[in-house]
Amino acid sequence: MIRTAALLGASLLALAAPAFPALAQDAATIAVPPLQYSHRTLANGLNVYSMPDPSAGTVTVTVWYNVGGKDDPEGRSGFAHLFEHILSRKTVNLPYGQISTLVENAGGTRNASTGQDFTNYYETVPPQYLETMLWTHAERMARPVVDQAVFDAERSIVQEELRQRVYAPPYGRLQRFVIGDNSFDNSIYRRSVIGSIEELNSATIDDARAFHEAYYRPATATIIVSGNFDQAQLDGWVDQYFADIPNPDRPVPVFERPAPARRTEPRMVEAYAPNVPLPAIAAIYPGVAANHPDAAALDVLAGIMSRGESSRLYQSLVYGSQLASGAFLSAGSMEEAGTVTVNVTLAQGKSIVDAETALDVELERIRNEPVTAAELAEAKMEIVASELRQRETASGRAFILGQALVSENDPAAPDAHLAAVQAVTAADVQRVARTYLNEQARVSIRYQDESRRPAGVAEDSWKNPAPMPTFVSVPPAVLPANELLPEGERMAPPAPGAARAAVAPAVVERTLSNGLRVIVARSTDLPIMSAQLIIGGGAAADPADRPGLASMTADLASAGAGDRTAPEIARTLEALGGNIGGGADADATGLSLSAPIASADAAGAVFADVVLRPTFAEDEVARTRTRRANALAVNLRQPGPVASMVLNRLAFGGAPYGSPNSGTPASIRAITRDEIVAFHDRWWRPDNAALIITGGMEPEAAFAFAERTLGEWSRPATAAPTVGDRAGAVPAPRVVVVDLPGAGQAAVSAAVRGPRRGDDGYYPLLVVNSIMGQGQNGHLFQEIRAKRGLSYGAYSTLAARLDGGVLSATTQTKNESAAEVVELVLHEFDRLRTEAVTEQAVTDREAFITGGWSRSLETTGGLGGTLASAVTNGLPLGEIETYAGKVEATTPEGVMAAAQGVSAEQAYVVVVGQASMFIDALRAAHPDVVVIPAAELDLDSPTLGL
Template identity: 70%
Template sequence: MIRPRPLRAALLAASALALLTAFPGAVRAQDAAMVVPPLQYTHRELSNGLDVYAMPDPTAGTVTVQVWYDVGGKDDPEGRSGFAHLFEHILSRKTVNIPYGQISTWVENAGGSRNASTGQDFTNYYETVPPEYLETMLWTHAERMARPVVDQAVFEAERSIVKEELRQRVYAPPYGRLGVFVIGDNSFDESIYRRSVIGSIEQLDAATIDDARAFHEAYYRPATATLIVSGNFDPAQLDRWVDQYFAGIPNPERPVPVFQRPTAAPRTQPRDVVSYAPNVPLPAVGRIWPGVEATHPDAAALDVLQGILSRGQNSRLYQRLVYVDQVATSASFGANTMEEDGVVSGTVIVAQGKSLEQAEASYDAVIAEIRTNPVTQAELDEAKVEIISSELRQRETASGRAFILGQALVSEGDANAPDARLAAIQAVTVDDVLRVARTYLRDDAVVRVRYLDESQRPEGVPEDSWRNPAPVPTFVSVPPAILPPNELLPEGRRMAPPAPGAARVAATPAVAERTLPNGLRVIVAKSTDLPIMNAQLIIGGGASGDPEGRMGLASATAALAREGAGGRTAPQIAASLESLGASIGAGANPDVTTVSLSAPVASLDRATPIFADVVLRPDFPAAELERLRTRSLNGLRVALRDPATLAAATLNRVVFAGAPYGAPSSGTAESLSAMTRDDVAAHHARWWRPDNAALVITGGMDPEAAFAFAEAAFGDWARPAAALPVIGDRAGQATAPRVLVVDMPGAGQAAVAVAVRGPDRSDADWYPASVANAVIGGGSGGHLFNEVRAKRGLSYGAYSSLVTRVDGSLFAAQTQTKNESAAEVVELVLSEVDRLTGEAMTDQAATDRESFVLGGFSRSIETTGGLGGFIGDTVALGLPLSELQTYPERMRAVDPAAVSSVAGRWLGRERAYVVVVGDAAQFLEPLRAAHPDLVVIKAEDVDLNAADLGIE
């Protein structure tokens, strides 16, 4: 056993004392050294009612600008469910001075990112950009607040996109309808939260542009908005810009419509709901109880109760349903609090071969037990530590802190609520947990849900059998708009956005490296002053080393390593880690296996021996292999009924055929069934060795402390005498391009996946190839997004990526669309794969796309995990560690000629592999007209074991 070093313990204590001294309001966990610094902000209110919160952080490499409006799904007008969400899309697009889609273009060209979201209580719009673009972002938010353009073109385009979003998120996934419709509709009875935020196709179709204009005038104004700026900026300059751009925006004279809240009688009788949907591979069970609003005194105890029941592998539901009884592939429990109400719910995906009744009995037994007997002090402490540890991670970036603050303001109306919540959680007692379990998890108030495949629907049972029988309230009708609609000004009359200011360059973290005597590389980069750390052990080989007939072996070995090691059982490992606020993850991709430790620095001395045992001394118990096999088979059964997942797996096989990269890393039903413990132990002995590994440590540790941790964990890891194993050609020879259709009748959407082989990471072509990929499908500024979503509304999103591996890379494009437009979308994607081969690129376009790529890089290395991931990738791909510093300059050096040259060598539709998964009856005829040689295979006949997918 590794004992805490006195010096190390002293360092931890000093670190905790420094944090408490610097932040008097800091929250300290049970572990004296695990301290959460409080949110730091200033607040002022403009005369028009706009609230402004500033959260300066001069060490940040970015600045985040967010506007939260006090309008959400609960404010949707009568007969217009989903309208707040639809308007979120509309307001992001066009103003008097900004053409359609230009905001996204400006943000991406600046190297930033932007998005928006809608909840029941709020709609928010946010960007994260380099600090010099702060004024530009403030101006765009003022434009949207004061001068939006809501015209027919914008309205029609965004409504079409929202409908595709609904299909993608709700209709296509096997359990999408369960969460959004079935559980959603039955979570509340006569309540302002009764309707789903995303709405319905029918009510979206019924909406008009007049509705949109009326909605804007009713709810969007300075007095319903909160501006949050967080990151690297000058607070005094921010005040001047806020006054300049926002202070003159008037509030409408008409009051905000107020919906008379219905008085709902408490539920006193249980209700049973049975629902059916297409492509449900395994039945599911749900439980729903009434909850509480975010400001309720019981909210903290319910949060702790949620942790005890459902957070991590040591939780009661996982242990009982997934681990011991093995009646479920997953089991959840959550307490969702909102501004005016809340809901407590749980779901179970039933394991193959188990009955609904078995799953229900196990779930209900866990709930009955926690209502009857007090939880243990250890369970209580563990839940609190997990919550504190999670909060530390969320507060790591300026953007993360802004979101915490914004959510608290809209749900609780109190900027101090996040810190008060942590203090309240620390005060929760064993008696509190028992009390809230008895108060809220009542049998007389529960809704019991069963979710089954459409094939099991009895004759005569209607499609909407899941609907809540309680009457839906009559919602407010918004008065008509009275202001004349805005129009985009002619180009010569538009106000130009503010020019960027002086750049504030953030320093790239310094990297230190040592090699232990056993050959293990240790790489350290300090990335934060918060007391958290990440360690990633990168082991060469990965799934490409899986033997014939044993696909998924590398992944299984990684997964099993933490399910029993050093004499500790899987439950003991889970309990020990979760009590420390730590976690160990493990998995394999085609090139490497990764075992990672994430922990508060205060917990490291106790987490280190467990991490070392998982890597060096896994027991690989036979019983755990059987559990893993069962869970994996159930997981495959679910995943391969999702069109997008099946399309990706099939495309991988089409591109790489029988080469190592062609085999699915997670295995197949056949390979998992054949796998033995001896296979797993042999794989571990062959590949898991110090001279085939590198340990990457990031977070709040100084290099010397990190190197000491590495030595303590892996200094005694013996290097085998045998030579390192070698994998041959992982990618194999390129096969002939083809178009393959996978027929999945009843699929809620069609998934389209297209790929073209690309250059090696070490090839000079890789950097221009990365820029070419950004042009084709990088973010909302990519051609794919513009052609498929923005211009035609055929998808919620269309993107591409440059998937880089040890042997080569892959231009991979993916999107989803309604089945009837699949053929059109395939042609659009292929046209973009072709476009750069014959279209010249301007210097400005190259610069813009390079900024987009580099912005993603900069944001990723702001986080402990992101920095570790980038360094880990350089190790896996055999690149020098100097790549962290040279990557930006090499990307900036790419010119349009290099992009065109790379496109000519690598791209073109004649090199493309195409897979479409969906209801083929709705798109096969037009697709075949364009591609007469396409091949069709039924979804149930796809054989991922075979190089040819089992196609005769």
């Protein structure tokens, strides 16, 4: 079957209008570009979908298996997720980890994920590697190796993933366990996809082989290929590599679904966990399956309740009463069932009872009062605009299609769902609110810090009292286990085909009469646009005693401007399908605007007010101060964010780069409105800024937009301000431990100072960084995760800063392993200083770097961000064309020369975790280690308070 449709054209003009009332009237006429695909089914049951896009610079291959968490056998929760890891590692012809090596050496990226209904594997690579990727998927489907070494390694890695995603974050247990276990009673969706440490420990390799034989076969799989390829060539390769894979005669095990039981009485759940800085509450209601006729109305309801700053929950709980630091309602739909879940994180010092009362008021209101025409139109517009952005890339379209196939078994579902959204009425919203927000079926949750647990209350008091269903048991494996062939007998992967040249977007530039630099690059045929305003200075311009001032100024600019209040700005933008974001990094302040082209002028008028005429009202300053303090309270209880802030202080001390960009609890309390106004007046000026416009606008239209939007921005008579020495002298190396009792994992970070982004030495050090810790082929990943299973991931980054960055390594591990991981990280800091690398290894890593660079230019936002980085760092705009060549000029000798600046002896090392579990071992190797209790950590001090 072939399905095609014309791309969006003039009909998108219905997306927006200058005045809001017209939007409400025209909401039902919104048009979006339908997905285009072809489909065929092989004789063995394998489904193949193709989505050609000759303009794409890449091709994405995804394989979706109709097996997920709901298929986990009895006593083996997390098994589908574990097998996601196993099936990525080794085949008869591919040694352990070779799939990742192939992808990264091609300049591509790969990953996999597991949900309740599916497991998927995906790669995005240059088009000439399509055949290679198809071959690897055929290998995994027909010839995987599931041996003891792979099983043990991946089980250990999955357990570290669980610790990192569930036990380390303050609200990980709430989301994965407490809400998960209480969302369903007698349902196949009852268990967590990630599983449990205990059930993973009890699993055996025989279980894994039985699971694979039971579920993984051509008839349970779907291949989706999207991007730049030739259809006839694709069909031939699919036939060549997949058609002969037999489909087993044994039926796929089917779990007999329990008879659905309606929840008829409300239930309250009290839960407690370590390191919960702010209490949280939640409410769970039964929802609908993805293909249910009410799914669209529930999506619109969720948009009205919590999408954007004009939403009801944000306005009532976060903005108005300031009872909460965040409040969200989501309508989650899967293949066979769904939930409606409300999550509220309280603000500091606020009462759980008060938050619950305010939440109940809003739930009662949505049930009993019709929503307004404006709310309805706004929610629809936000859904449509979001969908447009997701459909911008070939990979984005592939994932939309894949999700529809596994959750609704219907490739036309995404387009049908958007049409249904457009048809939703106010009466529909009220009807589904009354139907599904049923208080008799509600589970209410209170989640607090462990210190609040009453005596006698068990740790697992949060568990669902309904009996857990008994799940299916799969039959034992009957086929002989596959083994890796000897090296001389293995089939080699197909060689890459002829490269398809990618054309970099044309970049043009003008300067307005007020000194504003305007840069334009047309990047898509879709009628969307993105504008990024880059203002020199950034967090480095913060006074020493006011870290966070630049960031807070950017945050507040859209919280009231011109004659619009903060809620009015939010309502206007969201009705136009637009959004404005702002923030400050070390070297610049950025303000972004994204909108459909049809509403760009109306959104641009708001943007102009935000840039030129922010009001910085005292009540908004107070709100922002409270919100940022709440966010810091959460971050300062998480090992990773704490390690990042401490490492930055160690590397730059009292220099401007050393201060936390987001501020500290003390500085946020101290910043005044007058200081914010003064910072804005001093730094926000057209001759200290550049406006970058990407997307579907033609250059002349984009320049005209810039003139209409910011042409009136007046240029001061005084010279533009500058920042002095941002990086400062290089401090002495130190080893610091932040003791965070109850931390579910330890974060390990280490860094050395690096060059300026504009220095020639940046490019060879970029290759050093890639060899050391980029991707799954980096030394850090291989040594810490692949070989030892001590972490879910271990990586390094080279920060690009105007006056000098850092090369840093980061990972998280169980507390008991922290000292061992520190030594492994420091070994990698020294390794390339003496260990020569081959020409091929350098070439492979260069391909990985340049492939990532090319992918970053594929989206409107990514291209804009790349150009913004060039502006911030004083680079020529031609960097988007010359970057690859500069990277590829690096030689093995250049790698070793650049690596001389990366030394363990000069490294700053930070470990954040439960110190009692690793300090003795760490002190044995580093007698000068300094331990700081988390409660005594002073990020305002260049010495951290020591």
